[in-house]
């Protein structure tokens with residue numbers, strides 16, 4: 001049995017920042033991951049491949065606007081199989097980078113390929129292809145991530161998940177003519193807009209009366225109303241079943257659902273189930289006395305500790321903010337608290353985590369949204385900047401969208417913001433820094449944001465309140 005200072009279950013964003021930090025300080029660290037590589041599901045099947053595909057589509061979209069820019073070019077088109085090769089290559093490039101990082105890391109750090117399970121609150125077993133090892137650890141980070149949630153409906157086996165589309169080496173190398181997407185969360189909506197831009201006939205079937213129910217209603221509706229109307233949104237529905245239909249030598253699918261009491265059917269070549277992701281709990285964790293919430297998710301405090309102080313649950317596994325950059329920051333919080341002997345000295349500020357929906361158009365937010373502020377009894381001062389007057393947006397002729405900022409009316413400090421449209425994923429970076437540092441309205445309004453970039457709106461929105 002090997003004795004280590006830190007053992008991580010998983011080697012994704014929730015695990016490796018802490019692992020590297022502790023190893024750098026001379027602590028003995030072992031990470032175990034089923035995949036045997038670092039960076040988890042984000043690189044294998046999540047953010048990186050989906051956003052790589054998105055960027056290829058963005059270039060294609062701009063190329064189609066070539067005459068607007070005064071450019072010429074015939075036969076602008078795409079080969080989806082080649083887009084997939086491009087995506088796979090970006091993934092491989094990043095895997096090689098991570099392998100090098102691991103090679104160059106301190107000799108105190110080891111990555112083991114295998115499945116980890118708990119024996120007791122300090123002991124973990126790893127089962128690999130040809131070995132079984134046991135580790136005794138001073139601290140343990142559970143960072144086992146999440147997997148697509150499968151709605152238990154009749155015909156669920158006929159549905160693919162986002163993993164099938166985005167995974168490294170995917171078998172899906174050609175586009176269907178039509179797709180039915182079940183679920184209007186960010187993965188469903190992003191994929192709907194990607195496929196729509198590539199000419200696929202998209203129907204998105206959502207239970208609620210709007211998309212993105214986990215997000216602020218006004219924000220979600222703004223995005224919903226900005227989507228290409230070619231995407232058919234079936235809202236307020238209940239999925240009944242998915243049936244496989246033989247059509248000549250090929251197959252397609254019928255999705256049956258009810259809407260306003262009427263039974264309806266959509267026929268599509270592919271059905272994507274996109275009901276969000278559910279945390280994976282490593283075997284044995286339930287026998288330790290670790291507390292779980294009603295949904296079966298491990299409970300943590302804002303120091304990312306479970307009720308057992310030397311056991312942490314970092315990243316997607318705690319279900320609080322399933323984003324790679326959130327997991328990375330949570331992992332560093334764990335690292336700092338482990339340094340302090342598992343007595344908290346660092347805490348996670350979930351309000352300082354930006355979220356971007358990488359749809360066409362993009363939409364991003366951070367901090368406290370108006371609906372939350374209302375529940376919290378915070379009066380807000382609100383201001384916005386419309387991209388129709390923005391120089392960069394005008395250059396690109398991408399005039400739809402806005403930057404919107406929310407200040408606490410009592411303290412005049414910025415508490416939240418959103419951006420819909422051009423550069424949303426970048427602009428939210430500056431705004432989240434302002435939110436994290438509680439900048440006041442005069443400071444935000446006084447920023448000399450660079451002209452002509454879309455960030456000008458960050459200051460210009462605030463100036464409207466002065």
Ligand code: ADP
Nearest residue numbers: 010012013014033034040041116144145315316
């Ligand atoms: P996060 O970003 O929260 O770290 P990810 O989903 O990206 O989450 O990564 C989680 C990783 O944990 C995945 O690579 C997965 O293979 C790994 N994993 C899940 N369960 C186990 C387990 N029991 N033992 C080892 N690795 C695991």
